[in-house]
Amino acid sequence: MKRKNYWPLRWRAVWDNLTNYRIIEPLQKNDNMLLNIKNLHVAIDGKEIIKGLNLSVNKGEVHAVMGPNGTGKSTLASAITGREGYEITRGEIIYNGEVINDMPPDVRANKGIFLSFQYPVEIPGVSMTNFMRTALNAQREFNGLDPIPAADFLKKMEEMKQLVDIHSKLTKRSVNEGFSGGEKKKNEIFQMAMLEPKLAILDETDSGLDIDALKVVARGVNKLRSDENAFIVITHYQRLLDYIVPDFVHVMYDGKIVKSGGKGLALELEEKGYDWITEQLEG
Ligand code: ADP
Ligand code: MG
Secondary structure: OHHHHHHHHHHHHHHHHHHHHHOHHHHHOOOOEEEEEEEEEEEEOOEEEEEEEEEEEEOOOEEEEEOOOOOOHHHHHHHHHOOOOEEEEEEEEEEOOEEOOOOOHHHHHHOOEEEEOOOOOOEEEEEHHHHHHHHHHHHHHHOOOOOOOHHHHHHHHHHHHHHOOOOHHHHHOEEOOOOOHHHHHHHHHHHHHHHOOOEEEEEOOOOOOOHHHHHHHHHHHHHHOOOOOEEEEEOOOOHHHHOOOOOEEEEEEOOEEEEEEOOHHHHHHHHHOOHHHHHHHHO
16 A cells, blocks of 8 residues: 555656756746746735736836736736735746745845836935945845946946936935935936846836926836846836837736737727726626
8 A cells, every 4th residue: 555655656746846947947948038927826914916927028028017006016016026025825936047936035136136116215314326336236246246346336327317317416315315206216217227137127117207207217218128138117007108118018907917918908908998808807
């Protein structure tokens, strides 16, 4: 009897090992794929918010994620960046060929994942310049590089400040302290430009922006777009996508991506609203 159960169990273990991305994943690895999210389930305080989400993003692509409020867009962003309190209960997030489900958020950041917050926080007592130097050098140290020489740092600061139209007055102040809503959002793009992430997630960076600030944000993103990086642009409105033209548009509803398409899908949503999709799903 014992023998009979022994082999199936052994084979089960071997099978689990094989399918547990250790061996299978490298064989399937697509060098162009930066992010591969498979059957992701995420819970906050035991409540399931993301309910089986699939998304793959190749280098060089811009994906827009749209959808009604409360459908889990920000939760998805938090799960990708590893924010505390967001528990992955099933599925996996593969970044650059590596399963990152349990990777600490700072390691993810150092490996090139950047999130621009929907509500940027203020950091009193820390100047933008010092904050940026510290962040950049932490990333460089992680990647085995020496700290950035002072002259190079200042040159890069100047270049990126111009890119996002940030006044030097602001970079001398504490991070985000007393910044207007638009300045905070521009500052997020500035930080992104300085850190040169591989995967940048913008969570409703457009909300509360006037058209000029929106254009500045889009200019920053478009300048940074390359064959080596990718963007996930979360937005409630189509408006931003006039300026940051996505390769793919996904609609999230109740914790899942329920529809994907090209940039035309965003225009269709603008015209018909989200009800059109939810009615299709329910009907
Ligand atoms: P979206 O960004 O699409 O508007 P969110 O991801 O912010 O949606 O929220 C999805 C759902 O998760 C909502 O029902 C929201 O109430 C819930 N939620 C978000 N954050 C928390 C939290 N910290 N604790 C409990 N529930 C949360
Ligand atoms: Mg949100």
